[in-house]
Amino acid sequence: MTTTSAGGRPPLARSLTVPAVTAALALALAACGGSGEPKSPAASTNEGRGPITFATGKDLTGTIxxxxxxxxAAHPDEQVRIIELPEDGDQTRQQLVQNAQIKSDAYDVIRLDAVWTAEFAARRWVLPLQEEKLEPATFVPAALETGRYRGKLYAAPWLTGTGILYYRTDLLKAAGVKSPPQTWAELQDACAKVKKTPEGEGADCYAGQYDKYEGLTVNYSEAVQSAGGQVFDAQGKPQVTSPQAKAGLQFLVDGFKNGTIPPKGVTLKEEEGRRAFQDGRLVFHRNWAYVYAMASAKDGTSKVNGKFDVAPLPGKDGPGSGTLGGNNLSVSAFSKHQATSRDFIQYIVSLDVQREYGKEQSFPLSRAALYDDPAMIKQYPYLPVMKKSLETAKPRPVAIRYSEVSAAVQDHVTAAVTGKKPVDQAAADLQAALSGLAD
Structure with a gap:
């Protein structure tokens, strides 16, 4: 969520491990899907009621x-049976796709990574939801958009979130830095001051997720957005050669050259970076909300408990923009009990049920009211920062061929940050690759 998906894995990183998380923008559906005609015939609508299955991630806390x-207990004739899907996001997607291709009714309600909506909706593997019954105005707006395809809601937002900046409060205080950075220049300046202190000796400055996988697509998208650019415009045309987009890529390339990002950063995914921060080896770290609880552990597994806080991601000239991640719920087009399936989705994403779920796990949820709930904020102090970050977060491209889009980004951005291509060439080559995918 693939990325670390939300059911026990880090929100964007594992569930996104393969097609995964992100580029920043909204790729127009028409551009990525050609005529937009479904690639396979739809199953006939079946308004039946009765027992259903819920295909979701591993339920690590038992809360689901x-x-x-x-x-x-309340629906004796419409019982729900949980089917746990693989932890690996790529394997999950493959299993769901294979199930849909043979028109199996084994799954009724399916949990989709937010970036899979376009593919499943365009191929008519999932059905439109009755949006008005879900009270759409009460969702985090950006999360709601990840469930839409061609103006219709095909997936109800459940888990959401975006990248945030973790920082060492003790090291910044020792260096005389009074507040977390809002710009890249402020981040680099703060690091330089920390490194001059005894407390900061041996600590690396900053790291995100730069290994060649979905996380790199997310981090690249965030850099582009945070420099005022976009990977795709509203018409679905790639814009990675714009001055702003190239400035975002240049930030990553320069980060490796000048030591802001350590050389080993090219091998980091979510968990490797999380461990580095938790072990006290990073001053700043970009990651998802799941890290907060782990870094706050008081059982000796975290060396930074009580010594860190979070802030929105910094950008080129001011606060940056994160990439939106998350998991949504859809009704399989091949379900024999679609009426029950829709009712169950309405139940599981309702405010009260989400609040109960939120008390047992730290993944950000989709109902906006939870971010202002005093009890939730007390339990998860990062929520105000997450709320602010979600206001500027951008969704991944709404692309039927998203996995190919992400692979192209990974290829050319990796070439740039490893010094195999200059920024201008990498940007031009990526522009050409993405243009081909938008035909």
């Missing part, structure tokens, strides 16, 4: 089972 149990 508990919530399903409450539904089952």
């Amino acid at each position: 089972q508990k919530l399903v149990g409450k539904w089952n």
Whole structure:
């Protein structure tokens, strides 16, 4: 969520491990999907009621089972059975695709990475939802958009989130830095001051996710957005050769050259970076919300407990823009009990049920009211920062061929940050590759 998906894995990183997380923008559906005609015939609508299955990620806390149990107690004739999908995002997508291709009714409600909506909707593997019954105005707006395809809502937002900046409060204080950086220049200046202190000796400055996988697509997109650019414009045309987009790529390239990002950064995914920060080896770290609870652990597994805080990502000239991640829920077009499936989705994403789920796990949820709930903020102090970050976060491209888009980004950005191509050439080559995918 693939990325670390939200059901026990880091929100964007594992569930996104393969097609994964992100470029920043909104790739017009028409541009990526040609005529937009479905690639396979739709199953006939079946308004039946009865027992259903819920295909989701691993339930590490047991909370999903508990919530399903409450539904089952109230619906004896419409029982829900949980089917746990693979932890790896690529394997999950493959399993869901294979199931849809043979028109199997094994799954009724399916959990989709937010970036898969266009593919599943365009191929008519999932059905439009009755949006008005879900109270759309009460969702985080950016999260709601990830469930749309061609103006219709095909997936109800459940788990959401974006990247945030973790920083060492003790090291900044020792260096006389009074507040977290809002710009890249401020981040580099703060690092330089920290390194001059005894407390900061041996600590690396900054790291995100730069290994050649979905996380790199996310981090590149965030850099482009945070420099005022966009990977695709509203018409679905790639814009990676614009001055702003190249400035975002240049930030990453320069970061490796000048030591802001350590050389080993090209091998980092979510968990490697999280461990480095948690072990006290990073001053600043870009990651998802799941890291907060782990870095706050008081059992000796974290060396930075009580010594860190979070802030929105910095940008070129001011606060930056994160990439939106998350998991949504859809009704399989091949379900024999679609009416029950829609009702169950309405139940599981409702405010009260989300609040109960939120008390047991730290992944950001899709109902806006939870970000202002005093009890939730007390339990998860990062929520105000997450709320602010979600206001400027951008979704990944709405592309039927998203995995190819992400692979192209990974190829050419890797070439740039490893010094195999200059920024101008890498940007031009990526522009050409993305233009081909938008035909």
